[in-house]
Amino acid sequence: MHALSITDEYINSLFPICIKDAKENKNKASLQHVLPNRFDKTTVFNESAFLAVSLGSLAFLNNKFAAIIKLMERFKHYVIYVVDTPYAYTLHIQNGLDIEDASRAAKNVGLATIEHQTAVLKNLGMKVPEFVLHSSIDGEDAYKQLFKALLFEIQENASFNMIVSNFSEFYLHRIKDKLFHGYDYAKEVSTNYLLSEVSAAGCLNSMGYHSMVYPGKIDSITGMLEIGLGGVAGTMLKGLNFISLRNNRKKK
Numbered sequence: 001m002h003a004l005s006i007t008d009e010y011i012n013s014l015f016p017i018c019i020k021d022a023k024e025n026k027n028k029a030s031l032q033h034v035l036p037n038r039f040d041k042t043t044v045f046n047e048s049a050f051l052a053v054s055l056g057s058l059a060f061l062n063n064k065f066a067a068i069i070k071l072m073e074r075f076k077h078y079v080i081y082v083v084d085t086p087y088a089y090t091l092h093i094q095n096g097l098d099i100e101d102a103s104r105a106a107k108n109v110g111l112a113t114i115e116h117q118t119a120v121l122k123n124l125g126m127k128v129p130e131f132v133l134h135s136s137i138d139g140e141d142a143y144k145q146l147f148k149a150l151l152f153e154i155q156e157n158a159s160f161n162m163i164v165s166n167f168s169e170f171y172l173h174r175i176k177d178k179l180f181h182g183y184d185y186a187k188e189v190s191t192n193y194l195l196s197e198v199s200a201a202g203c204l205n206s207m208g209y210h211s212m213v214y215p216g217k218i219d220s221i222t223g224m225l226e227i228g229l230g231g232v233a234g235t236m237l238k239g240l241n242f243i244s245l246r247n248n249r250k251k252k
Contacts, residue, residue, distance in 0.1 A: 011112050014056050025124075027067035029215070032246040035222050044243060048077040049211035050132070050204045052197075053117075055087040055109050059215045064247055065117055066124055068215060071245065075211075078129060080117070081204060084110035085134040089193040093186045107135055137200050142236070147199040149232035154191075159227045167194050167220040194220055202236035211241040218242070 034041045051072055053060045060068070072078045088106035091097045097105060114131045121128050137143050153160045168190040172183065198221070201212050212221065221242050229237060 011109055014109065015061060015112070015116050025063045025066050025070075027063045027247055029067045029071040029245050029247045031071075031243060033217060033222075033242075033244045035225050035242045044211050044241060045074045046076055047211055047241075048209045049075045049213050049243070050079050050081045050201075050209040051213045052201075053080055053082045053113065054214075055083060055106065055113055059247065060113065061116065062120055064215075066120055066126065067247055068213075068245060069121060069126060069129070072129070072213065073127070077209075078213075079204075079209060080114075080129055080131045081200065082110045082113060082131055082133050083197060083200075085138055085200075086193045086196050089189050089196070093189050103135070107133065110135070132204070134196070134200050137203050138196065140203060142206060143199050143203050145232055146202045146236050147195055149236075150195045150198060150229075152231070153229055153233055157227075157229065160224065160229065163220050163223040163227070164191055164194060167191075197221075198224065198237070201240060202233070205238075205240040206236055210239050211243050213243045213245065215245040215247050217244045 031041045031044070034044055038044075049072070051068065058064065084106040085103065087109065088099065088102040091102040091105055092099050095102075110133050114133075117131075118128050150160075154164055155161075168187045171190045171193065172186055201221070204212075224237070225240065225242055228234060
């Protein structure tokens with residue numbers, strides 16, 4: 001098994017659907033779950049939020065992406081958080097790239113995603129929001145403090161440890177036939193994947209973006225909100241909501 005070379009051709013292959021002329025979008029995004037629960041889910045629109053974009057996912061391309069942004073425009077303010085550094089961990093253990101090459105490749109995929117999404121919105125005459133790359137956050141002191149605090153929680157909080165372990169097992173099960181490394185090492189890397197996402201979410205929460213929006217449920221994130229955490233982790237994640245979206249085709 002040889003490491004995958006992340007070429008321009010590979011990056012372009014992640015965007016297989018051409019941007020079409022502006023027309024009625026048959027996709028419609030709507031609120032599915034809001035955690036912690038609230039009586040009226042729509043009150044989240046009175047707050048600021050960030051949309052978490054997974055790289056390589058069709059949910060964030062073309063009309064599906066445009067439908068999500070139409071819903072995001074109902075928030076008081078929002079930014080798009082592009083998850084490039086966690087994607088680097090996937091490239092590292094799934095495609096055999098060393099971590100430095102994986103980080104560079106992930107950022108290039110992130111930038112290509114931003115370029116695609118910007119083109120989609122401009123083509124449809126929609127306002128282009130601010131994009132925030134994960135790699136622009138993870139050098140901040142607050143990010144490093146939260147990441148360290150989450151590592152501590154793994155050791156001290158059995159419930160949190162279980163959430164992280166369940167995530168790693170699920171994550172690795174999906175790519176079990178593509179691993180370039182031993183299971184124990186891959187599990188450590190997958191833990192870093194999750195903690196890096198949570199650390200970025202905590203930083204964005206501290207900046208005033210109190211809702212993490214994603215087209216689907218992420219059990220690990222919702223589990224953390226339900227059990228609560230102490231210390232630095234609890235402080236930086238306090239007040240964070242998780243919002244899962246449903247994105248369906250409109251009925252005729």
